Amino acid sequence: MWDYSDKVKEFFKNPHNTGVIENPDAVGEVGSIICGDALRLTLRIEKSTGIIKDAKFQTFGCASAIASSSALTEIIKGMTIEQASRVTNKDIADYLGGLPEEKMHCSVMGMEALEAAISNYRGTPAKKEMVGEEKIICKCFSVTDKKIIRAIKENNLHTVEEVTNYTKAGGGCGKCKPEIEKLLNEFWKKEGSKAVYKKELPKFKLTNLQRIAAIQETIDREIRPSLKADGGNIEVVDIDRNKVYVKLLGTCLGCPATGVTLKVLVESKLREFVDESIVVEEVKE
Numbered sequence: 001m002w003d004y005s006d007k008v009k010e011f012f013k014n015p016h017n018t019g020v021i022e023n024p025d026a027v028g029e030v031g032s033i034i035c036g037d038a039l040r041l042t043l044r045i046e047k048s049t050g051i052i053k054d055a056k057f058q059t060f061g062c063a064s065a066i067a068s069s070s071a072l073t074e075i076i077k078g079m080t081i082e083q084a085s086r087v088t089n090k091d092i093a094d095y096l097g098g099l100p101e102e103k104m105h106c107s108v109m110g111m112e113a114l115e116a117a118i119s120n121y122r123g124t125p126a127k128k129e130m131v132g133e134e135k136i137i138c139k140c141f142s143v144t145d146k147k148i149i150r151a152i153k154e155n156n157l158h159t160v161e162e163v164t165n166y167t168k169a170g171g172g173c174g175k176c177k178p179e180i181e182k183l184l185n186e187f188w189k190k191e192g193s194k195a196v197y198k199k200e201l202p203k204f205k206l207t208n209l210q211r212i213a214a215i216q217e218t219i220d221r222e223i224r225p226s227l228k229a230d231g232g233n234i235e236v237v238d239i240d241r242n243k244v245y246v247k248l249l250g251t252c253l254g255c256p257a258t259g260v261t262l263k264v265l266v267e268s269k270l271r272e273f274v275d276e277s278i279v280v281e282e283v284k285e
């Protein structure tokens with residue numbers, strides 16, 4: 001399980017500035033609000049001064065996503081748009097007293113929502129830092145080369161595992177890991193350093209009985225209610241060490257976003273609350 005700071009726990013249990021501002025002056029959305037990690041940020045901005053008078057968020061994500069979004073709104077309230085445009089994911093993580101490495105992507109999501117909101121306010125397209133076409137590197141999480149390179153550069157990342165922690169790329173089927181490694185090597189070659197590819201080692205801290213009970217309990221508490229709210233459900237078919245085989249039921253069956261639901265909701269929650277090496281696979285009849 002993750003080791004959260006007291007501030008993360010506090011902001012998760014009592015999030016500040018949740019909800020939506022009516023007729024906002026700026027809106028920033030990242031991810032998918034229907035399936036997976038997603039964040040919608042709405043801002044009230046005083047036209048004459050450019051000061052952010054109010055900020056609210058809605059998110060569909062884990063404890064760190066809620067805490068990061070909450071921290072973001074606290075940080076930017078009272079800032080001018082100009083000041084807010086310099087807020088980074090590190091500022092969000094620092095405000096929370098740090099985030100587990102595996103959860104840094106939540107602070108990145110906050111930064112991206114803020115950038116989207118500022119672009120929306122200014123009426124300009126989101127800032128482009130790379131010339132040329134962006135390419136999807138990780139199909140499981142729709143992460144582009146631009147996003148990966150930016151995360152490498154701004155957070156001094158040197159391993160595929162670190163890139164996964166900050167962007168989610170590589171956290172699903174793993175097919176994109178060689179391409180991520182290539183981006184790392186190309187980037188650090190240009191910078192005169194060498195990337196080190198550390199393979200993730202599976203961790204088995206629980207006994208089998210404890211693991212099965214923890215998986216069932218996490219599904220009942222963290223996953224099933226979200227699926228049921230949309231008319232779906234989930235059934236655990238089998239558990240084999242770090243592999244969890246599940247069947248999706250109801251409206252989840254045949255939903256085009258099934259893959260995202262499995263990875264971003266089911267697998268991510270099981271990794272967060274049970275074991276970070278868990279891989280979820282769907283069983284179809």
Ligand code: FES
Pocket residue numbers: 137138139140141169170171172173174175176177
């Ligand atoms: S393509 Fe990146 S994890 Fe599957």
